[in-house]
Amino acid sequence: MKLLRFTNQYYFIGLLIASLVGSVLAFYITKYNINEGFNQKLYAEKEQLIHELNEFDELLSTYTLNIGDKINIKKVDEDPRIETFIKDTVMYSTYEKNNLNHRQILFSEKIKENYYIISITKSLLSQENLIKDVLEIIFVIIILLFLTMVLLANIVSKIVWKPFYDTLFQLRSYNIKKSESLKLLPTKVLEFNELNTTIENMTFQVEKDYKLLREYTENVSHEIQTPLAIIKNKIELLLQDQTLNEEHLITLAQLHQSTGRLSRLSKNLSILTKIENNQFVENTEIYLADYIKERIEDFEELLILKDIELTTKFKDNPKLLLNETLAYLLFNNLISNAIKHNIKGGGIAIEITDKSFVITNTGKPLIVSKVELFNRFVKSTNSSESTGLGLSMVKKIISFYNFYIAYKNEDNLHVITVLFIKKNILNTKNIF
Amino acid sequence: MKLLIIEDEHLLAETMMAYLNKEGYQCEWVDNLEKAKTKSWDYEYDCLVVDVNLPDGKGFEVVKQLKEMRSDCGIIIISAKHALDDKIYGLEIGADDYLTKPFDLVELNARIKSILRRRNFNAQNTIVFNEIEVFPNDKNVKVNNEFIKLTKKEYDLLLYFITNLHRVIPKSSIAEHLWGDQMDMADSYDFIYSHLKNLRKKILKKNGKDYIQTVYGVGYKFTDE
Incomplete structure (x- = not known):
């Protein structure tokens, strides 16, 4: 939720409650005031009528006046002793052709020695209209308030939160x-x-x-390479020593191997660091299918020796923009991985489309979890020669280029899919 | 054959000298750029082994100086950096070869010999070991004066052995020489074995002797001793 919506939400709730309470209060206060005013007016009319009845004689001959206010004067013989009171009634209006609310003031008065019961009835229509109008105005004001608030909140937040x-x-x-x-x-x-x-x-x-x-x-x-060179070379010198027995020589050979492994390990780690540091920036155009063909040639001997059949299905020959070293590491690692974890007499299938590279290989079931597969130092073999960095390097290169990589196991086949992104696909050229 | 080793790491230089002296080279050694420049100016060498990182500058300077002198001395650059840039730059300014630390002495020796051979092409350019004769220019091999047909790897292997005679060569050094460091080592040992088997067979077929000795658990040795 955006901050603006979040704060506005509270403002809205607050304003809604305030405006609801406010309009209810405004309704009753207005109604009360108008009622009071109306009643005051009725009392005032009563006084005025009594005054006028006392002043002018001929008025008494009219018993009912029905213009604007209805005034009803009824002569009675003795004092009815009616206390002045106000009540609401419904009367039929011939003009509006409808039953309308009216308010009536009823009182008795002694005028010129006679007793009269007098009622003044006033239509409430105008008063009701007034309340309606007032409420409408309140609503308009509330809506304006809301709009202003939203607008202000937007502008203020843009300025304040900029x-x-x-x-x-x-x-x-x-x-x-x-x-x-x-x-x-x-x-x-x-x-x-x-x-x-x-x-x-x-x-x-x-x-x-x-x-x-x-x-x-x-x-x-870098610094580790020089001492490693010294160790390696000293071992080589020692290996030439005729006086050493077989056991010594084997130990030395093992030391020699481990030194080589250590050196490879640190070189690979250094490459990983360089990828992380964006140090491979120079890109070249690579036609993937052609490039993969070259890489496969490098592995030909190994394939024959391990009796692995490699089939290719190049549907396209996409032109990719990649760094040469990274491209080499990426595809070399993927292919060598497929060979390394294969079985004798197994197979590898490589498929290239305009935006993907899929390598499938036979092999023993995975011992490491799928999630860990691309992590550093995860090895599926106990081979001391494996650095455990191959696939993690692949992953690094993949994420460096924002490509996508996935592993799945289908019918006991290991399938690794690499999807390229548009940015690095220059065009696809069909050469087949 | 005179070699100049330019390397600031004493132990490393010492080892290189010990190995190369045994190969019959006259080795001299300097440990900084200034001395290297003076030495290579004053004397003539057949091959220079230059470390890139020296305490007083880059080893490339010596290479540049030699090229300005129009010297035809062979140059091998050694660097601790596995950087492609260094390699490309080094070869661009005129170095003949490039090795990254840690390298095998056998490999260094093979590279030096290869450079010296290329520099020397006026002389008869074959390498003879008893009944075996190698023609590096055409990549051909004769045994008892008869050509034998070798695959590229078998040829590389034979040349590697002949340039490193009487030496125990660890399997890992052979693997690195043949395939670089990208190949899975465990696999490559089977490979070496199968290539050696074929090589041996082809030489024996022409009545050559079997000079390839297996040093158990270590590697191989090519010798007639």
């Missing part, structure tokens, strides 16, 4: 692997300024640590 969104935008586009450090805009708001300084300090620290780690990995990987 630095926040700026910071958010910068953070989103921030990449620690790029050398540019985070530069946040200064704002007038204290809280946002504090947020920005905290973020800047944090990223500065993270950058520092990241750089250190990167340098460390690079240095270790």
Whole structure:
């Protein structure tokens, strides 16, 4: 939920309750005031009528006046002693042709030695209209209020939260692997300024640590090679020593092998670090099907030796924009992986379409979980020669290019699918 | 044959010298760029082995100097970095070959010999070992004066052995020489075995001797001793 909606939600609920209570109150207050005013008017008319009846003689001969207000004067013989009172009645209006609400004031009065019962009846129509009008106005005001609030909230939040969104935008586009450090805009708001300084300090620290780690990995990987070279070469010298017996020689050969493995391990780790550091930037155009054919040629001997049949189905020959080293590592690792974990007399199938590369191979069931398959140092064999970095390198390269990779097991076949993204597919050229 | 080794790591240089001296080379050694520049200016060498990272600069400087002098001395660059850029740059400015640390001495020796052979093509350009004669230019091999047909890998293997005579060569060194470090090592050992078997068969067929000795658990040795 957006912050604006979130805060607006509370404003709306508050305003809704306030306006409901307000309109109910306004309704009753207005109604009460109008009623009071109406009654006052009736009393005033009563006084005026009594005054006029006393002043003018001829008025008494008219018993019923029915213009505007209905005035009914009834002569009685003795004092009826009616207390003045007001009541609401329904009367038929010949003009409106409808039963309408009326209010009547009834009283008795002694005028010129005679007793009269007098009633003044006033139509309530105008008063009802007034209440309706008032309520309508209240509603219009409430709606205007709501609209203003939404508009203001939008504008204010755009202005007030702008630095926040700026910071958010910068953070989103921030990449620690790029050398540019985070530069946040200064704002007038204290809280946002504090947020920005905290973020800047944090990223500065993270950058520092990241750089250190990167340098460390690079240095270790490079610096380790010289001592390894010394060890390896010293062993080689020793191997030529005629006085050593078989056992010594075997031990030395094992040392020699382990040194080689250590060196490969650190080279691969260094490559992984370099991928992470975006150090493979130069891209070349690669026609995938042609490229894979070349790679397969490299493995021909191995395929024959392991008695593996490799079939290819190149439906297309997409032109990809990839770094040469990474492309080599990616496809070489995938193919060699399919060979390494194969069985004697097994098979490999490679399928290329305009946007995918699928490699299927026979082999023993997976011992590691599917999820862990692409992790570092996950090995499915106990072979001491495997560095356990092959597929993790594949994964790194895949994510470097935002490609997609998936493993599935179908009828005891291991299937690895790589999907390329449009950005790296230049075009597809059908050469077959 | 005179070699100059330019390497700041004393132990490494010492080992390289010990190995190469046994191969019959006259080796000299310097441990910084300045000395390397003076030495290679004052004397003539057949081959230079240069480490890229020296305490007082990049080894590339010596290569540039030699090229300015129009020297035809062979140059092998050695670097701890597995960086393609270094390799490309080194070869661009005129180095003949490039090795990354850690390298096998056998490999270094093979590379030096290969460079020296290429530099020397006025002389009779064959390598003879008893009844076996290798023609590196045409990649041909004669046994008892008869050509034998070898596959590329068998030929590489034979040449590797003949350039490293009487040496115990670990299997891993052979594998790296033949396939680089991309091949799964465990697999490549079976490979070496099958290639050796074929090579042996082809040589024996022409009444050659079997010079390939298996050193149990270690590797192989090509020798007539």
